[in-house]
Amino acid sequence: MKKRIVALLMVLCMCTGLAACAGKQDEKKSEKSSGDEIVVSIATLNNPIVSNLVKLAQEYYDEKGVKLDFAVLPENDLREKATLEASTGGTTYDIYFTGPYEANFWITYGWAENLQPYLDKMTEEQKESLDLDDIFPSMLDSLSDPETGDVYALPFFGEASFFMYNKELLDNAGVTMPENPTWDDIYDIAAAVDDEAAGITGMTMRGAPGWGMSGAPFVTMINAMGGKFYDMDWNATVETDEQRAAWEMYKNILRDAGQDDIITYTYNECISLMNSGKCGIWYDATSNGPNLEAEDSLIKGKVGYAPAPSGWLWNWGMNINPNSADEKKQAAFDFMVWACSKDYVNLSLEKDPSGASTPSGVRASTYELDAYKDLPYAQPTLDALSDLDFNNPCKDEVPYVGLQYIAIPEFQEAGDKMTEALAAYVTDEITLDEALATTQKAFEQAAEEGGYKK
Known part of the structure; x- marks a missing residue:
């Protein structure tokens, strides 16, 4: 395993010009x-x-x-x-x-x-x-x-992670954030807040590919909807109804109520958009709460915080x-x-x-x-941290641990491939069936190469 990873990285080194180091x-x-x-x-x-x-x-x-x-x-x-x-x-x-x-x-x-x-x-x-x-x-x-x-x-x-929302924009749209929102609730609120003519974005999330970029919110969405990546025998379980629902929800939120240039957004672009006062909801890390309450933030004192259905x-x-x-x-x-x-x-x-x-x-x-x-964000952060179970990330029993990632070395490559397929699906370059099939294959390969599947 180590030899395979090192060999891959050496190729990467030569391709990116970093081998000179x-x-x-x-x-x-x-x-x-x-x-x-x-x-x-x-x-x-x-x-x-x-x-x-x-x-x-x-x-x-x-x-x-x-x-x-x-x-x-x-x-x-x-x-x-x-x-x-x-x-x-x-x-x-x-x-x-x-x-x-x-x-x-x-x-x-x-x-x-x-x-x-x-x-x-x-x-x-x-x-x-x-x-x-x-x-x-x-x-x-x-x-x-x-x-x-x-x-x-x-x-x-x-x-951990939570929803950060602009209370003023939600009030203007006549909607209220539930104490414990589901992803269906979030979609409805984002769609109500979104107002293209007024330059208001309903919701922002990371869209840039990368297991630690768009993969972070997306995997927790899969967990919340009952999805998983492997059964107890390490058979990949991407092509399931639960996973399909998560893929569709992610796309629907960002296509119907999300930012322009969806797949270029890292957390930095999300911060900028949310801080501009022109975005209703942002789902991301609790560590971003302080930035929204900073002295130079246009929404200081206007932000509410709600727990995620399944966090990281x-x-x-x-x-x-x-x-x-x-x-x-x-x-x-x-x-x-x-x-x-x-x-x-x-x-x-x-x-x-x-x-x-x-x-x-x-x-x-x-x-x-x-x-x-x-x-404002201190107690919500503590609450979010206390509600997590790193060792039991899914509704069903699974052979792995990790919330927004699977704690195996092979996940880095499989997770990156998943988010590349996600970006292609969101932008209509491929169908959902194609995206799921590509990701299923990536996770099957990860289980085989890691020696987890007996």
Whole structure:
């Protein structure tokens, strides 16, 4: 399995021109700038909360002899480059931002540094600031070795998912959001709010292909409608009535009441549209709530939050490249402790009282702070996190775990193929039958190549 993935990534490396980085590995291994300054290179994503980390780190992180070099990448690019680097022993980056899906097999393949030795020798000041006992167990466990309990990444922010809606636009359309909406409810509300003549979009969701892009909301929609990807014998179950209903619902919402240029939308475009005050509903991560309540948001104070019929669970954590030089590893760990600490939470709230810069969904103490607990999205986020069952994602029993993804290495390829078929179906390039057949084949192949099907 590992050989197959590495071979695939090597081909990708040559095709994208990234293989040139391999020739720089020795140079990067011992890279220091003048005056023995250690340069810590960090591969991160262009998410608002992380972008604020970059800004605050450049202004407030002051570790003598250490320089931080951030590479801020679109999420799909980050996944591609991080996986390529990790699987080929690259040293372009010393810290990767990754999530539980990557942790699931990066730990097995030795692509991430075991942080336990670093945690064990922290200073008392670091121990107090990081306070591992304050981190929600589900967030820390998802980045740890399930057999030994050793931690391989520190969670920076976590998220579930919920509906965010513009109360003013719903009122104008004469509709009300139920306390526990179904997807049928959401379609009806979005259709009522949508007003092309007035430039009002009924609902926005991620439409850009990628298992972590459009795949995130779409898979939870499949779960909510009783769909699944495999039965208990690892037979693919895509061509079913339940899956068909989810595919049709996703298309109907976005075609009848969604954004223009559906398949170009990542969460960044969704944020912009929702923040413009011209969109009724957005289904996405709870970590986006703070951005809608930021001081520069046109809909600050106008947003309501409702639970998803079936949500997702994720966090973005930081892990250390095991191929980096030892002095860079320690410098990287020290930065990670600072960024993932209670002190950083307090700093982010001090600089931005709206909470838009504050890492959410990771620490219990964050939701006890007077400056945070009464923010409009705080309690809905806690509720969304508490309602999830990572180990039982579907209505029927299934042989896998994971909510918006299946926790097997092969899902990355199968999930990408699924979302490519989804985009083609939404834009009428292929029929639903063709999209389902393509996806069925992709998941059958994943089960066979992974050796799950007996």
